[in-house]
Amino acid sequence: MKKQRRYTSQLEEQALQETKTRSSDTEEDVRTKKAKSFSDISLVEAALYVAGRPLDLTELCSVLKTRSKNKAKRLVKMLAQEYAKRDTALEILELKDERFVLQLKAEYTPYVRKLIKRPLLSTGPLKTLSYIALRQPVSQKRVVEVRGHHAYGHIKLLKEMGLVVVERKGRTSILKTTDYFADYFGLSHDIPTMKRELKKILEGEKASEEAEKGTIASS
Numbered sequence: 001m002k003k004q005r006r007y008t009s010q011l012e013e014q015a016l017q018e019t020k021t022r023s024s025d026t027e028e029d030v031r032t033k034k035a036k037s038f039s040d041i042s043l044v045e046a047a048l049y050v051a052g053r054p055l056d057l058t059e060l061c062s063v064l065k066t067r068s069k070n071k072a073k074r075l076v077k078m079l080a081q082e083y084a085k086r087d088t089a090l091e092i093l094e095l096k097d098e099r100f101v102l103q104l105k106a107e108y109t110p111y112v113r114k115l116i117k118r119p120l121l122s123t124g125p126l127k128t129l130s131y132i133a134l135r136q137p138v139s140q141k142r143v144v145e146v147r148g149h150h151a152y153g154h155i156k157l158l159k160e161m162g163l164v165v166v167e168r169k170g171r172t173s174i175l176k177t178t179d180y181f182a183d184y185f186g187l188s189h190d191i192p193t194m195k196r197e198l199k200k201i202l203e204g205e206k207a208s209e210e211a212e213k214g215t216i217a218s219s
Contacts (some may be wrong), residue, residue: 021176037085040064044075045102048092053101054162058189076100096179109186115149121157132164132175133198136191140166140173 043184048055060072076194080092080100082190089108104112121129128147132138144151155175158164163181165176187194 017103030183039078039192040071041075044072044079048076048079048100048102053160054095054101056097056099060100073098093180093183095162095217097162097165101162101180103180106183106186118125119124120203121161124150125154128200129158129163129177129181130198132158134195135178138176139176143175 001008031052043063044060047060051059056068057072060076061067061069064072064075066072074142076092077094080094083090083092083102090102090107091105128143128151131147132143135142143155147154155164155166159166162178163184164175165178167176176192182189182194183186185198187197
């Protein structure tokens with residue numbers, strides 16, 4: 001009789017363990033199904049939105065859990081085409097170095113710039129970027145001579161953000177701004193025109209700062 005009870009107890013424990021295992025498998029299946037419910041193209045969109053900067057194909061592959069850069073490129077281009085068809089203020093641009101960015105269309109920038117709470121760049125990198133934009137094409141050596149040794153860090157940051165590109169001419173590194181730079185700041189893609197526009201902006205900002213200082217001094 002005791003042996004029968006022990007045997008029955010063992011059967012009950014085994015059944016309980018099998019139930020727990022099935023329950024665990026079911027929960028895992030649910031999580032897997034939820035993950036699969038996000039389409040790959042939606043994941044690309046989410047990545048571009050959260051990053052707030054250009055992403056390269058390696059970064060997109062990481063999000064998609066794939067090694068295929070062709071797949072990542074195909075998906076982001078499909079997404080870009082979808083945005084192009086929409087009546088929306090946003091667009092996805094492909095930069096020259098196979099980076100992609102989700103951004104505000106240039107024509108909307110003047111209307112909403114004042115609502116931006118945080119600047120894209122701090123003062124140091126922004127000054128280095130302005131110098132490159134006004135002097136381009138300009139050698140990295142010259143930028144460092146004018147802006148100081150810290151400009152190396154600025155240039156690295158600007159490259160990562162997709163605002164400048166580096167072209168090699170022999171041993172010399174030549175710096176230029178990208179189309180993304182022009183689009184973000186609402187400037188022309190034509191370099192001479194861009195320089196004139198940028199000079200006007202900088203002159204206007206300088207005049208505003210001097211006017212504010214005069215107002216504070218007289219108050």
